Amino acid sequence: MTETMTEKKPESGRRKFNRKSGRVLATSRVLIAVAFLLALALDPTQPARNPHLCYGFLIGYLAWSLLLMAIAWCSWWHDFRLAGIVHVTDIASFLAAVYFTETSNGEFISPFTAFAVFLLINATIRWGWNGIVGTALILLLSNGLAAAFLVAYGYDVDPYRFARRQTYMVLLSIMLTWLGSDRRGRPPLALPEPPGIPGERRVQVMSGALAYARHSIGAGGAAIALAQDEEPWVDVMRDDDGAVIHTRIGPGPLADSLASRDCAATLFDRRRGRAIVARTDSRHETRKGLVEIGLAAHCNVDTGLLVPICSAAGKGVLLLWDIADVCVDDLGEATGLAREIGLALDREEMAALAQSAAVAGVRNALARDLHDSVAQFLAGTQFRLEALRRWLREGRDPDPEIIAMKDALRHEQGQLRAMIERLRLGESGDRGTDLVAELAALTDELGHHWRIITKLDATPGQLVAPIALTYELRQVVREAVANAVRHGGCSQVSVAVTRDERDALRLSISDDGRGFSDECAKMRPRSISERVEALGGRLQICHGHPGARLEIQIPVRLTT
Incomplete structure (x- = not known):
C-alpha cells in the first residue's frame, strides 16, 4: 500500500441555487401563489365566482406550495419522487384559477401573457440569459410606456391588471434567466493540466481531477477507484477536504464491485436504502432496498454521488460525498466530470504508449547501428588479426598491416563519434x-x-x-x-x-x-x-x- 499526501487547498463557496432546479421551481411556485392571492384580494371585481371557495382554494394551494418548498430544500429523494404528482396538481390549480376568475373582459383572455412567454422562451433558446434579461426589460419598459401613453390621452387603464402583468412578467423573467444562465452560461469542463512529463503523470492526473471535481460540485470529499484490466489491483485515490491519500488495494469486494457494476450514475442514500439511477435514455429511475456500493463502503460514505469512469486502461468510478444540498441535478454535472476524467486518463495512457514506442524505436535503431558498424568492424578486425598471426609465422613484415589496422581503427572511431553526435543533436x-x-x-x-x-x-x-x-x-x-x-x-x-x-x-x-x-x-x-x-x-x-x-x-x- 502506498500513500501520497498533497497540500490542502481552501474550498470555494457553495452556491445554493446552482444546479438546484427543484428548489427554484418550488420557490417560484410559492411566489406565484402569493402574488395571485394578493392580486385577487386587491381587485374589487374578483373573484368572479364563489369567493369563499376561491380564497379557501388559494390559501390551501399556498400552504401546499410552502410544503413542497420545504421538501425541495430538505430531501432530494422526495422532491424527485413527487415531481409527477406536483405537476398534475399545478395543472389542476391552473384550471381552478381560470374557473374562479374568468370573465368576459378578464385578464386570462388577453394574449399578452402568452405572447410574452413565447418571446422569453425564444430568447432563452437563442441567446441564453443575456437575451432573456434584454427581452424582459424591453417588455416591461414597453408595457409601462404604453400604459403612460394611454393615461396621458385620457384612456381608462386598469391599474390592477397592469400590476398583475408586470408582476407575472418579472417572476417569469427571473425563472427563465436562471434557466438560461445555469444551462448555457456554464463554462465547458476542462481539467487542469498537471505538471510533469506526459505519460508519467497518472497520479498527478487523478489527484488534480479529484480536486477539480470536489470544488466544481461543492463536495467535502471525493475518491476515484480504477481497476486495470490486466492487473488484480485497484488504485484508490481519496481527496478528503484537500488531503489526498493514494492506496493500492488487492482483490476483494471493491474489485468485484468494479467488475460487475452497471455503467450508470447514481445518487444514493445507503442508510435509508434509496437510490436514483440515471438511465441512458436521459431518464431516471428510483430503487429502494439494500444499496451495495463498494467504493462508498470502502470510504465509509452513506450519501453521495457515484459515477462510472470509462477509460481504455480499465473500469473506474468517481465518488463524491458531503455535497451541500445534493439533488438529482448533480448527476448530470458529475457525469460530465467523470467523462473528462476518463478522457484525461486515456490521454495519459496514450502518451505513455507513445513514449514506450519511441524508446523502443530508439533502442532498435541503436542496436542496428551498433550491429552494422561496431560489431561488424570488430568481426573484420578479428579476421585481420588472424591474417597478421599467419604473417608473423611466415616471417613477413607486420608493420604495414599494423599501420593499416591503426588507420582503420582511427576511421571507425570517427564514425562512432559521428553516430554519437547524431544521436545527441539529431x-x-x-x-x-x-x-x-x-x-x-x-x-x-x-x-x-x-x-x-x-x-x-x-x-x-x-x-x-x-x-x-x-x-x-x-x-x-x-x-x-x-x-x-x-x-x-x-x-x-x-x-x-x-x-x-x-x-x-x-x-x-x-x-x-x-x-x-x-x-x-x-x-x-x-x-x-x-x-x-x-x-x-x-x-x-x-x-x-x-x-x-x-x-x-x-x-x-x-x-x-
Missing part, C-alpha cells in the same frame, strides 16, 4: 550529400578492411540524397558486405546504384560467395530488412550459384 533531413561519392569511399574502405575486391557501378555524376537516407544505405552496404564475407566466404562484392523509370533509387549488392544454404534460403537478414522497411522500400533476395544478390528499391527521388 540529423537535418533537408541537408543533402553525394550518394555515389559516399558509397565509393565506403566500398573502398570495406575492400581494404575485409581483404576482398569491391566494385561500385553507378551513373556518372552526382546523385544527391538526404543525409539521413545516405547514412541508412551506408549501413545496409556495410552489413551486406560483412555477411557475404563472414557467412558466404566471398572474395568479391559488387554494388550498383541506379535510378528506375520513376527516378526512384535502386541498390543492388551481389557477391561470388557460397550463397544461402537450403535451410537458410527463406531467411532474410534482419538488420537490412528493418532498415529497408523503415525507409518504405522493398527488399528482394536472389539466391544464385555462386553467391547471392540483394535488390533494394527505395521510393525517394534523387537529384543530380
Whole structure:
C-alpha cells in the first residue's frame, strides 16, 4: 500500500441555487401563489365566482406550495419522487384559477401573457440569459410606456391588471434567466493540466481531477477507484477536504464491485436504502432496498454521488460525498466530470504508449547501428588479426598491416563519434550529400578492411540524397558486405546504384560467395530488412550459384 499526501487547498463557496432546479421551481411556485392571492384580494371585481371557495382554494394551494418548498430544500429523494404528482396538481390549480376568475373582459383572455412567454422562451433558446434579461426589460419598459401613453390621452387603464402583468412578467423573467444562465452560461469542463512529463503523470492526473471535481460540485470529499484490466489491483485515490491519500488495494469486494457494476450514475442514500439511477435514455429511475456500493463502503460514505469512469486502461468510478444540498441535478454535472476524467486518463495512457514506442524505436535503431558498424568492424578486425598471426609465422613484415589496422581503427572511431553526435543533436533531413561519392569511399574502405575486391557501378555524376537516407544505405552496404564475407566466404562484392523509370533509387549488392544454404534460403537478414522497411522500400533476395544478390528499391527521388 502506498500513500501520497498533497497540500490542502481552501474550498470555494457553495452556491445554493446552482444546479438546484427543484428548489427554484418550488420557490417560484410559492411566489406565484402569493402574488395571485394578493392580486385577487386587491381587485374589487374578483373573484368572479364563489369567493369563499376561491380564497379557501388559494390559501390551501399556498400552504401546499410552502410544503413542497420545504421538501425541495430538505430531501432530494422526495422532491424527485413527487415531481409527477406536483405537476398534475399545478395543472389542476391552473384550471381552478381560470374557473374562479374568468370573465368576459378578464385578464386570462388577453394574449399578452402568452405572447410574452413565447418571446422569453425564444430568447432563452437563442441567446441564453443575456437575451432573456434584454427581452424582459424591453417588455416591461414597453408595457409601462404604453400604459403612460394611454393615461396621458385620457384612456381608462386598469391599474390592477397592469400590476398583475408586470408582476407575472418579472417572476417569469427571473425563472427563465436562471434557466438560461445555469444551462448555457456554464463554462465547458476542462481539467487542469498537471505538471510533469506526459505519460508519467497518472497520479498527478487523478489527484488534480479529484480536486477539480470536489470544488466544481461543492463536495467535502471525493475518491476515484480504477481497476486495470490486466492487473488484480485497484488504485484508490481519496481527496478528503484537500488531503489526498493514494492506496493500492488487492482483490476483494471493491474489485468485484468494479467488475460487475452497471455503467450508470447514481445518487444514493445507503442508510435509508434509496437510490436514483440515471438511465441512458436521459431518464431516471428510483430503487429502494439494500444499496451495495463498494467504493462508498470502502470510504465509509452513506450519501453521495457515484459515477462510472470509462477509460481504455480499465473500469473506474468517481465518488463524491458531503455535497451541500445534493439533488438529482448533480448527476448530470458529475457525469460530465467523470467523462473528462476518463478522457484525461486515456490521454495519459496514450502518451505513455507513445513514449514506450519511441524508446523502443530508439533502442532498435541503436542496436542496428551498433550491429552494422561496431560489431561488424570488430568481426573484420578479428579476421585481420588472424591474417597478421599467419604473417608473423611466415616471417613477413607486420608493420604495414599494423599501420593499416591503426588507420582503420582511427576511421571507425570517427564514425562512432559521428553516430554519437547524431544521436545527441539529431540529423537535418533537408541537408543533402553525394550518394555515389559516399558509397565509393565506403566500398573502398570495406575492400581494404575485409581483404576482398569491391566494385561500385553507378551513373556518372552526382546523385544527391538526404543525409539521413545516405547514412541508412551506408549501413545496409556495410552489413551486406560483412555477411557475404563472414557467412558466404566471398572474395568479391559488387554494388550498383541506379535510378528506375520513376527516378526512384535502386541498390543492388551481389557477391561470388557460397550463397544461402537450403535451410537458410527463406531467411532474410534482419538488420537490412528493418532498415529497408523503415525507409518504405522493398527488399528482394536472389539466391544464385555462386553467391547471392540483394535488390533494394527505395521510393525517394534523387537529384543530380
